[in-house]
Amino acid sequence: MNAMTEQPQEKPQLTEAEQKQKYNFNKLVKRLRHNVGDAINDFNMIEDGDRVMVCLSGGKDSYTMLDILLSLQKSAPINFSIVAVNLDQKQPGFPEHILPTYLAEIGVEHRIIEEDTYSIVTRVIEEGKTTCGLCSRLRRGILYRVADELGATKIALGHHRDDILETLFLNMFYGGKLKGMPPKLVSDDGKHMVIRPLAYCREKDIEKYSAAREFPIIPCNLCGSQPNLQRQVIGDMLRDWDKRFPGRLETMFTAMCNVVPSHLADPKRYDFVNAKADGTPRADGDKAFDRETFSDPSRISILSSKPAASACGDAS
Incomplete structure (x- = not known):
């Protein structure tokens, strides 16, 4: 043996701060995988043979959803396929190269849909008014059509637990309804199944995960639309409660x-x-004289x- 043969180099030891960072990240990954797995199981979101269309906007939530689903796909006891879909709505300044490049690099089947809904919305909606309502309806119709074209059996959206709570309070405060955002629902036309795998995930966990994974985030304010002020108020209220x-x-x-x-x-x-008070005990009866704990x-x-x-x- 050649005495000059190079010996394998030892890996540099992690500092205490790096070890703690790695430990915390592993805990975060485990928690997110656990939450997504629980949501999928509890609501039977994904079944054997499903083709899941993951709607990718370029934000932290949809990147995280795709990443976790790809990870779970490798260890799941069922077989399902994933196709990532992005809708390029032709907002001025939209960096259209980012998502195709990212998806090609990680080897995920994907499709980029180009539909100039931006021009439609700006033509129909009066200047200064929020465009989110019409924009979302147009986007939803396009995604349903694409799901049919791709043979997708499930449409996965990146809404998380905080989104669901925000929607609950929005409906209570402004809509007069006790209504949230369900983890799983059938579309209005009855033809599509929409799922929200991040339903149990906290937004602050998703933010940390996205930052650690260094996803190429696309800003969400390209359309120039005014923010949904009501949702912003509710979001601020929930974040304040969570802190205090x-x-x-x-x-x-x-x-x-x-x-x-x-x-x-x-x-x-x-x-x-x-x-009727028929003398039959019932589980949903009034415990008026019981002390609440x-x-x-x-x-x-x-x-x-x-x-x-x-x-x-x-x-x-």
């Missing part, structure tokens, strides 16, 4: 998974008209608060 009252958002999301129609006030959801919000587990057959998932 740790665990409150977890508790609120748990509440969305533990609905008791008999203790609300919607006669279309519960038959108040024909309710409340847990520490930071210790509440959604899974432990619901029957196994209808568990909503652990969002902590």
